[in-house]
Every structure is written in C-alpha cells, then in structure tokens.
Amino acid sequence: MAELTGLQKQYILHWGEMGTRWGINRTVAQIHALLYLSPKALPAEEIAETLSVARSNVSTSIRELETWGIVRAVHVLGDRREHYESMKDVWEMFRLVIEQRKRREIDPTREMLRRCLADLDPKEAGADYTRERLQAMAGFFEAVTELHDQMKGLPTGTVRKLLKMGAKMKRKAS
Amino acid sequence: MAELTGLQKQYILHWGEMGTRWGINRTVAQIHALLYLSPKALPAEEIAETLSVARSNVSTSIRELETWGIVRAVHVLGDRREHYESMKDVWEMFRLVIEQRKRREIDPTREMLRRCLADLDPKEAGADYTRERLQAMAGFFEAVTELHDQMKGLPTGTVRKLLKMGAKMKRKAS
DNA sequence: CCTTACTTTCAGTTTGTACTGAAAGGACGG
DNA sequence: CCGTCCTTTCAGTACAAACTGAAAGTAAGG
Secondary structure (H helix, E strand, O other): OOOOOHHHHHHHHHHHHHHHHOOOOHHHHHHHHHHHHOOOOEEHHHHHHHHOOOHHHHHHHHHHHHHHOOEEEEEOOOOOOEEEEEOOOHHHHHHHHHHHHHHHHHHHHHHHHHHHHHHOOOOOOOHHHHHHHHHHHHHHHHHHHHHHHHHHHOOHHHHHHHHHHHHHHHHHHO | OOOOOHHHHHHHHHHHHHHHHOOOOHHHHHHHHHHHHOOOOEEHHHHHHHHOOOHHHHHHHHHHHHHHOOEEEEEOOOOOOEEEEEOOOHHHHHHHHHHHHHHHHHHHHHHHHHHHHHHOOOOOOOHHHHHHHHHHHHHHHHHHHHHHHHHHHOOHHHHHHHHHHHHHHHHHHO
8 A cells, every 4th residue: 555745734624624624524525635645546445544533434425526526436456445546637626626616605695685575574673674684695596597697608728818807907007 | 672574584594604605704704784774873782682682792792893894883973882893895895705705715725735745755655746736736736826916905996997897808818 | 255445435533614792882962 | 890782602512414334135167
C-alpha cells in the first residue's frame, strides 16, 4: 500500500476540514481528496488503510460520492475488487455538487417561501410587513435560481468571459 | 410575549434546518429568521422564550450573528435591555456572509494549494501528475476569487444586468 | 453447488458540537 | 455606593452524527 507523501497528507486533511465547514462529512471529503490526487483508481481496502478508517466507513462514504456523481467504480483486469476513481474536471465536479445542493436546499426553500406567501392571511396583524419580508427573500432565491439555470448550460469558457465582462462594467461604474 | 403564527414557525424551522446543512448552527439560524420576520427589535429574553432555548444560548448566538454583521443591538427608550434587529436587505445580508466565508474558507484553501505547489518536489515519483491536479484545483479557486472580487464592488442592480447578459450569450451559443 | 473474495448493512459505541443553568460580571437608578 | 436588572462566561450534560466491527449478503471461480 502506498504511503502518503507530506504534501498529499496536507491536501487531504485540509480538504476534510473544508468539507465539515460546508456540511460535508469529513471522511467523505478526505476520500474524495485522496482519489482526486491519485493517478490510478484505488480499491476500498487501500483507501481504508491509507486514511486509517474502517472498511465499512469507506463503503458508505464512497456510496455518497457516487450519488454526487463525482466518483465512480472501475474494473481492473485480473482483480475482482472494485476500484474507485474521482472525476478530474474540477469545474464539472463543482457544477455537479452545486446543482445537487441547489435541488436539495435552494428549491425546497423556494417552495417554503411560496407556501408561506400563499398561506399569508391579509387580515392578520402585520401581514403587510411579513409579506414584504417574505417577498424580498423569495426574490433573492429566484435570482439565484435564475443565475444557476444560466450557468448550467454554459461551457466553462463562457463563464470566464462573463468574469471579464463584469470587470469592464465595474470600471465603467466607478 | 408574542406567540408565533404558524407561518412564522414554518419559516423559522425551515431556516434552522437550512443553516445546519451549510454548517451554521441551528439556533443561530432560527434566531436570525425570527429577527428577520420581526417588525421590531426584540430583547434576548423574548427570543429565548419564543424559541424555547436558554437565555445564555441566545446570548452566544446573537454574538455570532453580530460578528457576521447581519444583526445589531439597538436601544429602546425607557428600556434598559438590548434589543436586537436583523438587517433587512437580503442581498447585502448574503453578500456579507459570502464575503466572510470566502475569507475564512476559500482564502486558506488557496494558500494551502499554493503551499503544496511550492513544496512539490519535481524529483518525486508522479510529481507531474500531482502538479497537474493541484494546478487545476488552484485555477478554479482563483476564478472563484476573481468572481467574488468583481461582485463585491457591484451594486445589486448590476448583478441583475449580468444575469440578463448571460441569458443572451446562452441563446447565441445554442 | 461450494468456497472464497469482496461488499454492504446494522446495532452499539465514540466523538464532537450544542445547549443548559448557575455563577460571575457589568451598569444603571435610586 | 448599594440593589436590581440585565448580560456573559463556563463547567457540565445532552444529543446527534460519525464511525466501528461483526455478521449477513453477493457474486465469481473452481
């Protein structure tokens, strides 16, 4: 089994911490980091040993990474075990994660806000104020959704172009 | 003390859940939701009763919201207690949060990546591959930083304009 | 089929974060 | 300055999420 270099250790540990701050399981993030740096697909057993976690923990974590769509199992000739490899395209990886977090978190929030606005009884005291607040929040989430929908279809290069355009507008405004 | 309407309850509970998913303490998020919906600033005591949490918990949570800069203490004539109110501008609120999360999480990651690239020993086996991966990741984080820096200075309206421009480019591309 | 190699599931345990209540620390009014 | 009202701090506790290891499940090879 391959020992980790100091550099790999540094990257993996940092990535793990990062994960926890964004509501992603530390081990899940660490496994992803390991696979991302690895030039070849790794079997679960080796991942477990390298990161010093239980084999079963790896199983669950890999499963989660697979549902995100950023890790997949590949087969190696003459080996019955599954080997796992990470997607290497960073932009696509984050796009996948963002898309899914939007679906799981942003969309339900939009629904909640719509439901609240629908349920709002105009006769209730302070209804106008509440509506104002809910609408402001809803407007923000709609804008985020719009932004997301537009990024979704764009190739990486176009996003970069937009970045440059933003820079120009900023200069004009100031 | 004002009882919560069903609608407020719904909003506050949802916001609390939302918070936990993004690494923000549930109570902190709930307090923010309550203050956001409240037309008037509330004393800590009332927040504690309304949400059924300990007075001391409110104290800590408010403190955190204050460091984010999205809640502040105000004084009410003839009342010795501090009253707390939430910022009402949603865009500004998220801008503040994003800016600070960037500083706490994105920036250290950029540094880590730069350090890794600097430490990388070209003589080590697989160094080229590792460099490639680290550079790809670093490039992404640089782009995110660039994007953030540009958004930072822009007024809300300009962000909306960029959204529309993106829509146009998308149509052209397809 | 049976064996062996590998993977997943799950009940119990550990760990870390959040929360509480009591005590200490201000500050204002009298 | 003393009492009271309010806020913060902190040590201990509760709770939820993560993790483990054993056992059950699955599939390939002989």
